[in-house]
Amino acid sequence: MSAIAIDGPAGAGKSTIAKLLAKQLGYVYVDTGAMYRAMAVYFSQNDINPDDENAINGAVDNIDISIEYKDGVQQVILNGENVTSLLRTEETGKMASKTSKYAAVRTKLVALQRGLAKKTDVIMDGRDTGPTVLPDAIAKIYLTASSDARAKRRYDELKEKGENCSFDAIKEDIEKRDYEDMHRAISPLKQADDAVLVDTSDMNIEQVVAALSKIIDEKKAGR
Numbered sequence: 001m002s003a004i005a006i007d008g009p010a011g012a013g014k015s016t017i018a019k020l021l022a023k024q025l026g027y028v029y030v031d032t033g034a035m036y037r038a039m040a041v042y043f044s045q046n047d048i049n050p051d052d053e054n055a056i057n058g059a060v061d062n063i064d065i066s067i068e069y070k071d072g073v074q075q076v077i078l079n080g081e082n083v084t085s086l087l088r089t090e091e092t093g094k095m096a097s098k099t100s101k102y103a104a105v106r107t108k109l110v111a112l113q114r115g116l117a118k119k120t121d122v123i124m125d126g127r128d129t130g131p132t133v134l135p136d137a138i139a140k141i142y143l144t145a146s147s148d149a150r151a152k153r154r155y156d157e158l159k160e161k162g163e164n165c166s167f168d169a170i171k172e173d174i175e176k177r178d179y180e181d182m183h184r185a186i187s188p189l190k191q192a193d194d195a196v197l198v199d200t201s202d203m204n205i206e207q208v209v210a211a212l213s214k215i216i217d218e219k220k221a222g223r
Contacts, residue, residue, distance in 0.1 A: 011150030032126035040095035130192035140195035
């Protein structure tokens with residue numbers, strides 16, 4: 001089995017690009033962030049304070065998360081319930097950012113993610129996939145973009161859905177999440193030593209896919 005790891009900050013386009021690459025390569029796409037968000041959904045639904053580590057630790061054993069594919073689309077199952085539609089809300093994102101720092105949360109999910117990589121060829125994206133989850137991945141890529149570019153993408157996405165939003169508030173939230181992700185004690189967001197940095201600030205989706213495809217081909221060829 002072979003694995004490809006894509007890391008980077010929130011809003012860099014990791015999920016979109018990883019899905020396209022997985023389809024192109026015939027790999028299984030595993031959204032590690034979706035797993036953390038599924039845990040966050042459980043914490044939110046059960047009114048668990050994200051700052052209460054003891055409460056978080058006590059809840060982890062009650063959580064079961066699995067990934068299924070329906071018509072080629074990833075579905076995330078939390079304790080038997082499909083929670084895919086709840087994963088991308090602002091509330092879930094903030095809860096996931098606050099709770100993903102805890103050792104109990106990360107230990108459980110990393111084990112699950114590594115287990116998936118042993119069963120099939122996978123592309124995983126997240127915050128610490130290359131350095132921590134898949135240190136032996138054949139290709140590691142750190143995908144990033146300026147906070148302005150990421151905020152603009154998120155703003156456009158929300159406006160297209162008809163949601164009322166503020167560009168400045170979105171940018172501030174992205175920068176806050178960047179800081180929290182980069183400064184957490186356990187597995188902070190960082191570029192793996194052997195990862196290739198790709199800045200997508202001025203690139204469209206097709207250009208990013210082409211750039212990453214080239215990197216992956218070169219890594220597979222041992223260059």
